[in-house]
Amino acid sequence: MVSTTLGALVLAEPALMALGAVKLPASVSYRIGKAMRAVKVETAYWEEQRGAVVRELGEEAGDEVRVPQ
Numbered sequence: 001m002v003s004t005t006l007g008a009l010v011l012a013e014p015a016l017m018a019l020g021a022v023k024l025p026a027s028v029s030y031r032i033g034k035a036m037r038a039v040k041v042e043t044a045y046w047e048e049q050r051g052a053v054v055r056e057l058g059e060e061a062g063d064e065v066r067v068p069q
Helices: 006-020 026-057
Strands: 059-061 064-066
Touching: 006 026
Parallel strands: none
Antiparallel strands: 059 064
16 A cells, blocks of 8 residues: 555646556556556545535636636
């Protein structure tokens, strides 16, 4: 088991997804796939809460929600 923080997972998620799109040996792809699923599960709640805060504090502009600065 690897010890990390939620912030590190959120930052690493795009890179991990890009790595998952690369053709690699089966054993490596399997491990990356497992890591991708685990990271997705851990960051899903964070993304949900982030979206709720943006909608709460933001102003709707068509299909977008903008947060005043």
